[in-house]
Amino acid sequence: MPDDERRDPRISGNAFTRTAKLAALPAAFAGRTTLGVGKRMVGRPAEAVLSEVQRRTADQIFSTLGQLKGGAMKFGQAMSVFEAALPEEIIGPYREAFTRLQDAAPPMPPSVVHRMLAAELGEDWRQRFTSFEDTPAASASIGQVHRAVWADGREVAVKIQYPGAAKALQSDLRQIGRLSRMFGVLVPGLDVKPLIKELQDRVAEELDYSLEATSQAAFAEAYAGDPDVAVPPVVTHTERVLVTEWMESVSSLAEIISTGTQAERDHFGEKFARFLISAPQRVGLLHADPHxxxxxILADGRLGVVDYGAVARLPDGFPPAIGHLLSVAVTGDAEAVTEGLREEGFIKPGVQIAPEVLAAYIGPFFEPATVEQFSFSRAWLREQMSRVMSPGTEGFGTAVKVNLPPNYLLIHRVWLGAIGVLSQLEATAPFRAILLESLPGFADQGQH
Structure with missing residues (x-):
């Protein structure tokens, strides 16, 4: 292996370093937990001790994930959309570092980039471009993007996969899977195992840029000329290189979360929600990576959408049962909601749940659809998470009884992720109207 590849922190030569950093977390966690038990024995309130353990755990988790690539970065990005649900005293000092996981990673050396392009596009790869910038314009968990000009004069984005990305992803996700109990400390009751399992299952799919190219091309065709959403068309691709038209942006939704005005938060929050909910009906696909x-953010006010490595294939759009159940839930018919969830497999045969308890548990999923304009906020989301996930609460008892059918796994993740992002934005949006436009089976309350 060439020397410059050994130095690249994303390549297998540094797998030991990544594994060592991840492996150090459980020991520190055990020490903090033991310390917490000792403090409770000498009279410290349990809530104060848990908060201290949470802060120390958050410190090490966030700082470690921030140094890792591969699967650790992918996991950090997936978790970051739930940042709004964490208690302010826990997330406050780390919000900037945690949000940075959504957009940044160190670059590959130019020599590695050139070898990748030669291997994927041919030794004469430079003839395909009139210019190519060696410094990446963006980087993320499994690849980085370079700006270039295609031979026909079009400005393009060249997405290049990190060498050894597959091995790094699989190794990191296996290790993170062994540490899943730790992450529940940040939000008691939160089970990250399904998220890790889903990421593991989708590694092969996300590593194949040919699949991503097919998905992006479908989105680009469906949204061509759309006044609200822009999707860059695909120019060419291989399994490890994806070339698309360049999309000039002035900022990102992450920046709007950090510094945007309320008008910008509302404007782009509405476009974000409308895109996610309209796509299955328009494309037959759901963008499944909503970080x-x-x-x-484009200069003309449109929302540009990139990264189609993770999608849910919904050729017939959202299952009509989702819209129907939301409609019934909005009317307050708890018994009908319970029966509908049982029919869809969310409640296994033989499991008994009081309809009114279940209705309260799923409130966060349908509450935004009960009013003309709903104001999402961090405080609202934290309240909902605490109500349904804190041990000892009625909601937590309900959570362990609810099943998640495999065909709803990605939909569930995107729905929760979207609520998390809208809460980060603290956006006010006509959520019910958006559902009425694009969610099959959802009808206005007045029709029931």
Missing amino acids: PGNFR
Whole structure:
């Protein structure tokens, strides 16, 4: 292996370093937990001790994930959309570092980039471009993007996969899977195992840029000329290189979360929600990676959307049962909601749940659809998460009884992720009207 590849922190030569950093987390976690038990024995309130353990755990988790690539970065990006649900005293000092996971990673050396392009596009790869910038314009968990000019004069984005990305992803995700109990400390009751399992299952799919190219091309065709959403068309691709038209942006949704005005938060929050909910009906696909770094702000006010490596294939759009159940939930018919969820497999045969308890548990999923304009906020989301996920609460008891059918896994993740992003934005949006436009089976309350 060439020397410059050994030095690249994303390549297998540094797998030991990544594994060592991840492996150090459980020991520190065990020490903090033992310390917490000792403090409780000498009279410290349990809530104060848990908060201290949470802060120390958050410190090490966030700082470690920030140094890792591969699967650790992918996991950090997936988790970052839930940042708004974490208690302010826990997330406050780390918000900037955690959000940075959504948009940044160190670059590959130019020599490695050139070898990748030669291997994927041919030794004469430079003839395909009139210019190519060696310094990447953006980088993320499994690849980085370079700006270039295609031979026909079009400005393009060249997405190049990191060498050894597959091995790094699989190794990191296996290791993170062993540490899943730690992450529940940040939000008691939160189970990240399904998220890790989903990331593991989708590694092969996300590593194949040919699949991503097919998905992006479908989105680009469906949204061509759209006044609100822009999707860059695909120029060419291989399994490890993807070339698309360049999309000039002035900022990202992550920046709007950090510094945007309320008008910008509302404007782009509405476009974000409308895109996610309209896509299955228009494209037959659901963009399944809704972290803010994938949504760009264009100078003309449109929302640019990138990264189509993770999609849910919904050729017939959202299942009509989702819209129907939301409609029934909005009317307050708890028994009908319970029966509908049982029919869809969310409640396994033999499991008994009181309809009114279940209705309260799923409130965050349908509450935004009960009013003309709903104001999302961090405080609202934290309240909902605490109500349904804190041990000892009625909601937590309900959570362990609810099943998630495999065909709803990605939909569930995107729905929760979208609520998380809208809460980060603290956006006010006509969520019910958006559902009425694009969600099959959803009808206005007045029709029931």
